[in-house]
Amino acid sequence: MFSNNGYIIILTLLIALMASITPMPMSVGDFRPDWVLIVLLYWCLALPNKVNVITAWVMGFILDVLLGSVLGVHACAMALSIYIVVVNFQKIRNFSVWQQALIVGVLSALYNLIVFWLQRFLTDVVFLPSYLYPVITTIVLWPWVFLLLRRVRRHFHIK
């Protein structure tokens, strides 16, 4: 993980964690993209030998602690979504950025729904359409994150 400038990966993940807890007004906060998921997805497609399901689980666990949710909820959702990418990474890699954005949208919807289902199972929350707003912003954000992180990867020669 730390060889060949691998610490840059950790750094980007930490920034994503911070972005997902920065205070925001309520109306904007509903549209907060799934920062950690999107960064994990990129590294998982680019370097599947460095970032895998266990990394995703650990990140999800830290997110659980940061968000104060029941421990394991985000960890479980994150691990499942990343597993789908890990299994299919060679296919997804060959798609264009826009096709990838759609797949990222589906994964983000799955992630949010798993979190909702687990929360529903634990505490009787009711479904609001606003729980799926992050999917929209995540789709819009993917091409930009993809280009930015690719530059980062090439600049630091992360292998």
Place this chain on the structure above:
Amino acid sequence: MNPIFNQGTTPAQRLFLALACSAALIFFDHKMAVFESTRGYLQSLVSPLQYMANAPKQMLSWASDNLVIRQQLIKENQDFRENELFFHEQLMQLNIVRRENERLRSLLSSPVSGKNTKMFAEILSVDGDRYSHQVVINRGAQDGVYDGQPVLDEKGIVGQILHVGVSSSRVILISDITHAIPVRIQRNGLRLIASGSGKIDRLTHDFVPHSADIKPGDLLVTSGLGGKFPEGYPVSRVVLVRTDESREFAIVYSKPVAQMDRLRYVLLLSKEKAAESSFSLKSQQAKAGKQ
């Protein structure tokens, strides 16, 4: 080329491990609540992240605090002075009323409700979890914060402490879906329970009979039952009462009086002193009874 094909474990095995760990964590955290103390440590481990995530907002508010014009400051100062005068006048009245109340209570030989000690705290972050309403404050175990401590702002009750870290702790708001608080109507003393609804501006009241004397606009204050929240602090104001006779109970909604979506500074009440004073009074009464 990296050896991506000679890995020890397959993704499916890793997924199985991850899911098993999650299931165990969820079970032990939610059903058994064994992580209460561990959460404190975890909370303090991640608090640097929280402080850093909060830095941009902190800088902005610092800038807006420092970039005010003179007239504005003078006007604010004037307002504060006027307010202080009013408050002083009320305080004089309050002192007399309090002494009178204490005397009456001692005549009835019921325990005098002691003073609470208060602690000031600042909101660190409002997190992005949409399923629970929690905020993080910049006080922790080293400041004497404890589990279940009541938290309020200048208008009314905000919530209570959920997890305590070393230098920061987590507050669960009264609008959280897992939170409920015993209240009574200030006008007539009718007791109710205000449960959070998951919406920031709504509390629901279950099991209110149709005949209950409750109207929109009634102020609900803490009843002091349950021992967590001290008595008499405003909680919410009734906004809707629907008595549909085809239903078993009336539908009652109220809106928290604290400004839950724009919290910045909060007060923590600690009741240790109150407990001590009532204890000493009880022991005095016991002594008096013996004599």
